[in-house]
Amino acid sequence: MTVLLRTEEVHKAYGGVQALDSCTLEVEEGTVAGLIGPNGSGKTTLFNVITGYAKADTGEVYLAGKKITNVTPDRIFALGIGRTFQLTRIFASLTVLENMLVASRHGNAAARRRAMEQLEFVGIAGHHAELAGTLSYGQRKLLELAYVLVADPAVILLDEPAGGVNLSLVNHITERIRELNAAGKTFLIVEHNMEFVMGLCDQVTVLDSGAVVASGPPGIIRTDPRVLNAYLGEDLDPENPGEDE
């Protein structure tokens, strides 16, 4: 399989804190990759470096073999990487449909039609005329996913898509991701919900103190002693989840 997204020896420090330490990660095209690790292990920092929100001190980021290190977020989005945030970031004073059109390259009828299709796909089309600030947290998560889809990105980075939402919505999000993945979309997902990660991802990478400690299929990762150590001995078996969420 082709590697679509790759980080190579990425270092990032904030003052004296080494957030990323020689972090190398590969996401193959058409897969759903998971990125897990304890709090403060550098997952979101890696997302920020990939999407241009933070500059790497050293190291490189590649998309389909093309170097995209330290490119600005607007260009990263145009190049084909969309992302959501751990805490949802929507445009509260705009309507749901206007939120979608911000991400669209055009504001014409075709763009509106496509935006409505995305809203229907995630299940909140009925709210298109409402102010986004009035949406519930779960609906905001779906809106974020929908407007990332507007530009038809090759890779979608989801930061805790199942965080803080109820089980039925987690199932709904899982289903949408599976459907998009089957249509060819590649995902990189940061998530603390081990059941969600292990059930959805083809590959899982584990970060600890900014460095990759393990990478492989979920079945292997959940029994890897380095991973268990990184999680302070917590059981990663979804049948017996003991992780902090």
Next chain:
Amino acid sequence: MTGTVSRQRAAAGLALVLLAVAAIMFPVVFSSPVITNYAIYALIFIAVVTAWNMFSGFSGYISLGQAVFFGSGAYAVGIAARNWHINGVGVFALLPLAAAVGAVIAVPFGLIALRVRRHTFIVITIAVFFIFQLMAYNFSFTGGSVGVAAPFLPWSPTTFNDRFYYLMLGCAVVAVVVAVLVRRARFGLQLRAIRDDEDRARGLGVRTMRVKLSAFVLSATITGLVGGVWFLYLTQVQPPSGFDPLFDLSLVLMAFLGGLGTISGPIIGALLIEPAQLYLTIRYTNGYLSEILLGALFLAIVIFLPRGIVPTAGEWVRRIRTRGRPAVPPASQRAPAATGLRSEEPATSDEGRSRLTGRPEASGETEGAGRIT
């Protein structure tokens, strides 16, 4: 529903026509130069506050440096007329120059100031403002503290104000039309997205610097033009009048009073504040009285009417209309989109496939998963 929308549009259209007729007939009905002077100043501030709102109100970047463009537009016309020996009504041909000077100054000003946000941005705009005021005081070509006088206009005193009234009315209409077009365009949507979350907007492909700078320059262009007209009306410009700190505070107050980021709000603010301010200045010898009252009014607005007149009035109307209705309609009245994960119109085409992925729709598992909350 369609009928209600049509009625609303017809009412808005009728109101607009009546407003236009009233604006055109105003100098005919109120021919006193004292009254038309009030109207001209109100129109000057309608045009400038609308231009200011086009950038600051839409983007959330509160500028206290708009007087830079206003004063520069005034000085540009005055200096050009003096140096190029342009007299009479020919000076009106210099108004595009006033607009261009505003635009040209806005580019480096914006490139510096728009790199920072919030309080830092405000401080930089104030700093640039004082730099321009000091330059006006100290450069010889600006006439120092004496300033620049406008060429004599060979107009009868009885029609002098009327002509400027219609000229300023034209400027105000242009400013409002441009603001409406900007707000409705994708450009305006991007500005409002920047106001909500600039970094997120960047992450969705919005070239934020380009968008902000374009709005800043557009706003400066209109303000420069109005500054030129104001100079010809007043027939002179001096550093404290061309670069007046109270000018910027007045703009902010008008926009906040009426409703920041709305189209009609700043206009209402200008119509309320500018005539009152002018009246106080003319009526009372204490020149600081209007400033003291403006400051008090600003505090009152921030405390009691933080969203401004137009948004607050809109909220009241909505409350009255929805009074007595349940927050969530009964299930029997609810649209499918509100009760399930799907909207009223199914996401599938006739073949039962997703428009997005081209694959068969998800099974009923998600359909019945409950309401998204």
